[in-house]
Amino acid sequence: MSRPPELVGDIVEGIDVLLLFSPSGAYYERATDLEDTAVVVVAQENTVDADEFVELPLEFDDVRERIRFGVEGALSEGVVTDGDELGCAAPLFGDDIDMVTRTRADDSDHSGVYDLFANSRGEPGVIRDVFEVAIELGRKGQKGEPVGALFVVGDAGKVMNKSRPLSYNPFEKSHVHVGDPIVNVMLKEFSRLDGAFVISDSGKIVSSYRYLEPGAEGTDIPKGLGARHMAAGAITRDTNAVAIVLSESDGLVRAFKDGELVLELDPEEY
Amino acid sequence: MVAAQLDALTGPQFRYALAAVVFVLGLLLGYLVGRVNERVLRALGVDEAVEGTSVEQVVDRAGSTTVRVVARFTSWVVYVVAALVALDIARFSIQTPLWYPVLSYLPSVVVAVVVLMAGVLVGDRVELFVSERLRSVKLPEVSVVPMAAKYTILLVAGLVALAQLGVAVTALVVVFAVYVGSVVVFTLVATRHLLTSAAAGVFLLLREPYGIGDRVAIGDHEGIVQEVDVFVTHVEAEQREYVVPNHLVLRQGVVLVHEQQ
Numbered sequence: 001m002s003r004p005p006e007l008v009g010d011i012v013e014g015i016d017v018l019l020l021f022s023p024s025g026a027y028y029e030r031a032t033d034l035e036d037t038a039v040v041v042v043a044q045e046n047t048v049d050a051d052e053f054v055e056l057p058l059e060f061d062d063v064r065e066r067i068r069f070g071v072e073g074a075l076s077e078g079v080v081t082d083g084d085e086l087g088c089a090a091p092l093f094g095d096d097i098d099m100v101t102r103t104r105a106d107d108s109d110h111s112g113v114y115d116l117f118a119n120s121r122g123e124p125g126v127i128r129d130v131f132e133v134a135i136e137l138g139r140k141g142q143k144g145e146p147v148g149a150l151f152v153v154g155d156a157g158k159v160m161n162k163s164r165p166l167s168y169n170p171f172e173k174s175h176v177h178v179g180d181p182i183v184n185v186m187l188k189e190f191s192r193l194d195g196a197f198v199i200s201d202s203g204k205i206v207s208s209y210r211y212l213e214p215g216a217e218g219t220d221i222p223k224g225l226g227a228r229h230m231a232a233g234a235i236t237r238d239t240n241a242v243a244i245v246l247s248e249s250d251g252l253v254r255a256f257k258d259g260e261l262v263l264e265l266d267p268e269e270y
Numbered sequence: 271m272v273a274a275q276l277d278a279l280t281g282p283q284f285r286y287a288l289a290a291v292v293f294v295l296g297l298l299l300g301y302l303v304g305r306v307n308e309r310v311l312r313a314l315g316v317d318e319a320v321e322g323t324s325v326e327q328v329v330d331r332a333g334s335t336t337v338r339v340v341a342r343f344t345s346w347v348v349y350v351v352a353a354l355v356a357l358d359i360a361r362f363s364i365q366t367p368l369w370y371p372v373l374s375y376l377p378s379v380v381v382a383v384v385v386l387m388a389g390v391l392v393g394d395r396v397e398l399f400v401s402e403r404l405r406s407v408k409l410p411e412v413s414v415v416p417m418a419a420k421y422t423i424l425l426v427a428g429l430v431a432l433a434q435l436g437v438a439v440t441a442l443v444v445v446f447a448v449y450v451g452s453v454v455v456f457t458l459v460a461t462r463h464l465l466t467s468a469a470a471g472v473f474l475l476l477r478e479p480y481g482i483g484d485r486v487a488i489g490d491h492e493g494i495v496q497e498v499d500v501f502v503t504h505v506e507a508e509q510r511e512y513v514v515p516n517h518l519v520l521r522q523g524v525v526l527v528h529e530q531q
Contacts, residue, residue: 157494157506160483173478200497201504206482 011102012087017080019070021090022056023048023097037087040079042070052079057117057128061269063092065113067103072114075105082107112262116255121240122154126203129179131265133187134246134253138267140188148248149191150228152212155240156200162238163210166195170208177203196231196243214238219259232256289360296352304345311337323394325387340387347380382431389427393420422450463517464501470516471500480526487525488514 012018017038020031028048031039041050044059054073060066067088074080084105092099117124130151141147152159170190176183178199187197190208198206214234221233225247232243237259245254246267255263311317320326320336329336354373397420404412425446432439458465475498480486484495486505491514493507503519505512 155496156482157496161494172481175475200482202497202499204482204497 015087016084135267149246150196289356293356300348308341382434393423466517470520485527
């Protein structure tokens with residue numbers, strides 16, 4: 001006769017670090033009493049005042065994505081070292097922690113999703129806001145029709161010099177920032193126009209209707225993606241910007257940094 | 271006069287009965303005023319506004335709410351007035367001139383107490399608000415700011431209350447004026463450059479003589495504009511990014527550099 005905890009207990013046997021995803025205050029209190037195991041909190045906000053904390057910029061409905069982000073974040077912040085055995089406790093079905101899994105911190109399996117937010121020129125909050133706008137746009141579309149959009153975030157001065165206007169700039173002399181409530185509506189309207197949105201480091205929408213002219217040589221993006229993704233990949237190779245693309249054909253939101261595809265999200269899942 | 275005529279007609283027994291009726295009516299009125307007051311305060315959202323303040327916490331520990339305490343207080347004021355009027359009608363002690371100043375003083379006391387309570391509540395509220403706004407600033411010393419805001423408001427409320435009571439507050443007002451004046455002067459001196467930069471920044475944002483992506487030269491700094499905000503302009507050149515205060519932009523002027531196509 002054995003009880004369930006003994007049977008599944010070896011999932012977390014001998015782990016070096018325990019990652020807690022969005023724990024409640026009481027749960028975190030209990031976790032800090034653990035011996036020989038460091039505790040890292042991964043959440044959108046550090047509500048429990050944890051010493052070791054990795055900020056989640058998005059909610060990441062897919063638990064795999066969430067855990068991968070947490071692990072990469074912990075690696076980048078240096079709270080976890082390469083080769084550590086990690087236990088992860090996270091909420092899956094409910095709001096409280098109800099699942100446990102085990103993984104290994106591996107520096108070579110590096111998708112760059114954490115770097116996308118934390119180590120880009122644009123502020124993490126701005127990149128998150130752009131993601132939210134793109135996801136929202138992907139879910140609702142323009143009058144029910146799917147739309148495509150391309151946002152280039154950060155290093156705006158250089159991006160402006162590597163692109164030319166297709167027509168007059170609707171955002172000339174305006175001072176809207178992504179994250180302003182009115183922006184969702186505006187971007188939805190202007191996404192009808194072709195071309196890219198250029199957004200500065202601090203989130204100011206510099207221009208829309210921009211034709212990007214980066215040198216595309218050597219840009220390697222997955223086959224089957226169109227000109228919009230090609231332009232996004234190329235501009236991030238040429239400048240320090242990141243590009244967030246909403247695909248018109250398959251409706252996915254993709255992020256590019258340094259010419260590489262870093263993250264792929266399905267708006268329908270958010 | 272009226273009492274004297276009544277007295278001649280009816281005798282002291284009637285006077286006592288009248289006093290008793292007035293007192294009972296006063297009790298009833300006080301109770302009703304308290305109830306109405308409570309309703310009005312709740313309808314105005316005072317109970318939500320005071321939530322989380324230290325006054326509310328103290329009152330809560332005593333097993334009541336701020337709104338109820340204020341309503342009780344108004345009830346008691348009416349009770350006391352009713353009792354004094356009843357005593358006057360019964361002509362017990364009111365003839366002695368000692369009572370009159372006390373009676374005429376009562377409204378001022380009530381106003382003073384109300385002002386003080388409002389001051390404490392508003393002060394608490396402001397302290398909470400300011401500290402919430404400053405929460406993202408991770409600097410321990412910053413906790414002085416909400417405290418200063420709170421005590422400034424308490425000081426004003428205290429001064430008004432004392433003035434209401436007829437206490438000579440001129441000296442205190444002078445001290446207060448010096449305090450406020452010095453705060454204003456220090457702020458102006460300390461933030462002189464920020465203020466001029468902000469004024470210049472507003473001009474730059476409204477007129478937009480240069481925008482993000484333009485090549486400019488400000489003084490010795492030449493590069494591509496990356497960002498313009500209220501206080502500073504970020505100009506990026508090879509390997510370095512200049513953060514130029516906006517008042518320098520206005521003082522030194524800007525050269526827009528057009529590259530040959």
